[in-house]
Amino acid sequence: MTTYLGIDVGTSSVKAVLIDGNQNVIAEASSPVEVLRPRPMWSEQNPEGWWIAAQEAVAHVREVAPQDFLELEAIGLSGQQHSATLLDRHGCVLRPAILWNDGRCGRECAELLERVPDFLTRAFNTTMPGFTAPKLLWVARHEPEIFKETAKVLLPKDYLRFRLSGAFVSDMSDSAGTLWLNIARRTWDEVLLEGGGMTLSQMPDLVEGSEISTYLSRDVASMWGLGDRRVPIAGGGGDNASSAVGIGAVGMGDGFLSLGTSGVLFVSTDRLVSLPERTLHGFCHALPQRWHGMVVALSAASALSWLGALLGQGHDIAGLIRGAETFAADPERRRSAPIFLPYLTGERTPHNDPNATARFDGLRAEHDSAALAYAVLEGVAFALADGLDVLKAADAAPSSCMLVGGGSRSAFWNGLLADVLAISLDLPEGAEIGAAFGAARLGMVAAGAGTIDDVCKKPAIRARFNPDPEKLPLLAIRRNHYLKMYPS
Structure with a gap:
């Protein structure tokens, strides 16, 4: 074998x-x-x-x-x-x-x-x-x-x-x-x-x-x-690009959202897409005659790790997310939650500003670790929505989008992302393996074990997260507040 x-x-x-x-x-x-x-x-x-x-x-x-x-x-x-x-x-x-x-x-x-x-x-x-x-x-x-x-x-x-x-x-x-x-x-x-x-x-x-x-x-x-x-x-x-190969995002319009240290929205294209003034990354794909558009939020899952370490809960990130989910189940608490700007290490898309800083806005005495955790998860989602806006402006928005990376283990966060981005997100089998699996696939093609189309197939979908229309109005209000935080 x-x-x-x-x-x-x-x-x-x-x-x-x-x-x-x-x-x-x-x-x-x-x-x-x-x-x-x-x-x-x-x-x-x-x-x-x-x-x-x-x-x-x-x-x-x-x-x-x-x-x-x-x-x-x-x-x-x-x-x-x-x-x-x-x-x-x-x-x-x-x-x-x-x-x-x-x-x-x-x-x-x-x-x-x-x-x-x-x-x-x-x-x-x-x-x-x-x-x-x-x-x-x-x-x-x-x-x-x-x-x-x-x-x-x-x-x-x-x-x-x-x-x-x-x-x-x-x-x-x-x-x-x-x-x-x-x-x-x-x-x-x-x-x-x-x-x-x-x-x-x-x-x-x-x-x-x-x-x-x-x-x-x-x-x-x-x-x-x-x-x-x-x-x-x-x-x-x-x-x-390797993660894209690993989940079969190799055809025109195939995309993924990666929740790792950084957050990435990636879409495969059959042409070079370029919008440098909006900090779109227009790069070559890892396969011949294919390119991709990419937008990056520098802090994604790392923002949650940062909060966990700050609160002394770095050993229990899953518990922190469960707390955020319980908090978000109450619409009134969610409405008054703090809003988080996740620029812990500066930001790429859409600001290209290494000096940008993170902050919570709207903190009150009643806010606990669960409120902060919800704000961080939501703030990262807002940052990725900024990136999706850039892809749309470049006429390169994904026609389908899968979830990869360690952060994709959280069904609650996946659902929140679908709500904020207003697109359906598919969680494939093996989503956590990501880039290493894609690299192995590239090794298969190089060794002659099959064509690109044979090897780079899409995996089975484990779960689909569709946007909840009832949550969109409140999220729109909160994102509008978020969008005013960086300019201020």
Whole structure:
């Protein structure tokens, strides 16, 4: 029985999933990674931590399914986007990776627009502190010796690929988030590179996500008990594009809502969509001749984790959500609940403001932890509604939408999201696996185990959440209040 391994380098953990040729999950595991915040607005990780966590996750998969692992036919990779991993000419890491939710380089974003006058039409996206290109300008300004030594810049999953194979390769979907790619032509753009002080030689090679990028090195194959087998590694994809592959969101109008550390609304397209002035992300998909539109709220499930830690309930997030559900069952209490602006780490869509801050409005003495939890869940939903408005403006709203990510475990939150967004949301089987499962699917296609249409089918739907018309008037009033909070 042939098997396929998907590995996802996330912000909070590295996940691994082993599937068989019928896409049944045989084993899965995750290993945590630490986020470093040495200064306000900074967010970094040690790339060695990704490698260690990946080894731990794969070791657990091997332990659970030793015989199945020996039948490994291909590997697919996925990972958090934008995070800059700097290597010297020997392949050694020069500094901690600067992550996607780091907000330090607002000045450099403005500088990129000045250096490349046609930046928006050339990159099809605006500059944002989370993207890769401004991070390198920041390093050039503040750490010139490190910048001078930088021979390669890799994204997290591509650093893992380097450790697995020794090759410097990326895919189109992940590279689209660097602001160095011509997304229409799916090639590096030398004008954009030059504007950021970079060169083509510092970039990895490019392949489509469903193509073979390289092969597992003999050393790693031996370490994993695979002998001298030549195991291909697919190009893979950024975490959101990989999640889309995992749930079959690969056709025109297929979309998903991801509730992870950040919140994402994603829609697959057969053309490049662009609306940079509204901070729409117009990127390549992880599959050939396909693109996607994406909007991002930087704090989603992480906002609830933050509240749980603040209240001393970080060990019982499910209990916090149950409290919010009980609170919301009373319309009068819900009407007078505080309103939460969820900009704990700044915001992308629609404000592109790393300095934006979170706050509760309307707090009163009678409000307890349940009221705060409800406000956080609702505030994240409002932030995602802002993103849906942007997709609608770009004529790229999803015609169908599935739920993925750890936050999708909550039926109450899923229903609230459907009410706020006023669209039906489908919860598929295996929604929590997400990007790692999609990466394994990309490995299948790369290995020739089936066509894209054969492999990337939609899963069975576990539950559907339809908007409740009776709740819409009150939510509209509360969202109108929410929309006034950021400008004020």
